[in-house]
Amino acid sequence: MILSGDLIGQFETGAIGHTIVTGLEYIDTTNDNDRFNPEWTGANGDDVEFFDVMRPLSFRGGVATNASGNPTSMTFSDLNDRTAATVEVFSAYIQDEIEISDQLDVIVGARFDSFDISVDNLDPDNLETRARKDENISPRFGVVYKPMETISLYGSYSESFLPRSGEQFANINGNNNALDPDEFTNLEAGVKWDIQPGLSFTAAVFEIEQSSPQVADNDPSTLDVIDTETTGFEVQLQGQLSDRWFIATGYSYLDGEQVNRTGATGLRPRELPENMFSLWTTYQVTARFGLGLGMTYQDESFINNSNSAVLPSYTRVDAAAYYAVNEDLRIQLNIENLTDELYFPNSHSTHQATVGAPLNAKVTISGRF
Numbered sequence: 580m581i582l583s584g585d586l587i588g589q590f591e592t593g594a595i596g597h598t599i600v601t602g603l604e605y606i607d608t609t610n611d612n613d614r615f616n617p618e619w620t621g622a623n624g625d626d627v628e629f630f631d632v633m634r635p636l637s638f639r640g641g642v643a644t645n646a647s648g649n650p651t652s653m654t655f656s657d658l659n660d661r662t663a664a665t666v667e668v669f670s671a672y673i674q675d676e677i678e679i680s681d682q683l684d685v686i687v688g689a690r691f692d693s694f695d696i697s698v699d700n701l702d703p704d705n706l707e708t709r710a711r712k713d714e715n716i717s718p719r720f721g722v723v724y725k726p727m728e729t730i731s732l733y734g735s736y737s738e739s740f741l742p743r744s745g746e747q748f749a750n751i752n753g754n755n756n757a758l759d760p761d762e763f764t765n766l767e768a769g770v771k772w773d774i775q776p777g778l779s780f781t782a783a784v785f786e787i788e789q790s791s792p793q794v795a796d797n798d799p800s801t802l803d804v805i806d807t808e809t810t811g812f813e814v815q816l817q818g819q820l821s822d823r824w825f826i827a828t829g830y831s832y833l834d835g836e837q838v839n840r841t842g843a844t845g846l847r848p849r850e851l852p853e854n855m856f857s858l859w860t861t862y863q864v865t866a867r868f869g870l871g872l873g874m875t876y877q878d879e880s881f882i883n884n885s886n887s888a889v890l891p892s893y894t895r896v897d898a899a900a901y902y903a904v905n906e907d908l909r910i911q912l913n914i915e916n917l918t919d920e921l922y923f924p925n926s927h928s929t930h931q932a933t934v935g936a937p938l939n940a941k942v943t944i945s946g947r948f
Contacts, residue, residue: 580607590901596678600688606668615661621651628653630932660700674719686721686735694742694760702742713742713760729773739763751762764788778818786810789848805884809835823863831855837884846886850925852878861899871899882926889933893922907947914940 583604619628631648645651674688692899697710721735742762756885769783787809815829833853837846859873882888896918901911919938926932 581605581634598678600672600676601675602670602672604668604670606666609663609665611663613661615655616657616659617653618656619645619651619653621645621647621649627930663699663701665697669693680727684723686723687718688719690717690719690739691715692717692740696742700757713740715740715760715883718732720835731771733770734768734770735765736767737765738763761789761791773938774818776822780814780816782812782814784810784812805848806838807835808838808846809833809851811835824860825862826858827858828858829856830862846884847881849882849884850880850890852892854878859897867903869901870900871897873897877924882932883929890923890926893920893935894925895920895922895935909945911943911945912940913943 581604583602585600585602585603587790588599590599595714608740617626621628628651630643631646642652643651645771657800670690672684672688672690677687679685690715694713695710695712697708700707700709717738717740719735719737723731723733725731740763745811765785765787767783767785769781772780774780776840788807788808789802811831811833813829813831815827817827819825831854833851833855835848835851837844837848838870854876855878856876857874859871861869861871862863863869874897877893878893880890882890895916897918898914901909903909915936916936918933923932924935
């Protein structure tokens with residue numbers, strides 16, 4: 580069950596204008612989870628098997644070929660865990676956008692979050708109930724100054740947190756302690772320039788401090804608390820270059836380091852690429868027919884916090900074509916990974932890197948009635 584509501588009000592105190600935004604949200608949800616241990620025949624019944632990286636993984640009739648060239652298949656044996664979880668969330672926020680003058684706005688706000696999690700372990704050999712409740716108030720402050728009608732300068736400070744629930748809300752206490760929630764502090768400054776109607780340029784510099792329980796490098800079933808400091812900048816250009824030509828492009832630079840109570844460690848946070856670039860552009864060839872082309876580049880990053888394993892850099896190319904049959908009917912073709920790049924966008928732990936989707940296409944027909 581999800582209930583939410585927002586309320587917006589405007590008033591003035593003398594020459595100063597106020598726009599108050601308030602909101603409430605309540606979430607009550609339950610889930611049941613069963614997990615069983617796998618067994619690989621090619622690994623003599625072990626729960627770990629090794630494969631050469633390929634796409635798609637060659638399974639024929641439930642049998643695959645492992646890295647040693649031997650056939651192997653997977654079955655599920657004994658129960659790993661069986662849990663039933665109840666999650667209750669209550670959030671409330673208030674924000675006041677204060678109009679000091681036509682050129683200067685100040686934003687002040689705060690958000691309260693309460694996450695109450697209860698987990699029943701239904702394993703007959705280990706019946707128990709585990710619970711955790713996290714509450715936090717997250718402040719926000721910002722300033723927007725417009726020296727010209729087409730230019731806005733801003734600065735902001737905010738804090739936020741994300742409760743750590745463990746996988747499938749199962750590991751929140753005991754030997755798999757979820758520890759404290761993820762905590763974030765964000766300091767940012769930037770500029771937005773409306774170059775022309777429909778075309779804008781934005782740039783920002785930022786500093787993010789994060790304290791986060793993360794999967795341990797040596798034992799994925801446990802968590803380590805990792806504190807990081809990340810600084811960087813990003814630039815974006817988006818809008819219509821002409822009546823027919825649209826572009827959306829952006830570049831980000833990220834520099835981060837793991838820290839502890841005594842200072843920097845010299846290690847880079849996991850999954851933090853130094854450079855990222857994206858481009859998407861469409862061209863309206865005729866009044867009904869258009870083409871799109873884009874690319875995404877991501878620098879290499881470390882899989883783990885010990886910086887001993889690497890996710891390689893990659894470039895993915897996408898394309899699209901669309902045709903308006905009439906005012907009410909449109910057909911669109913999207914092609915992802917046009918060059919069939921083998922890439923790894925992210926990872927869960929050292930031995931669990933996600934393999935990106937191969938060359939694939941999707942046709943969409945949309946209409947209005």
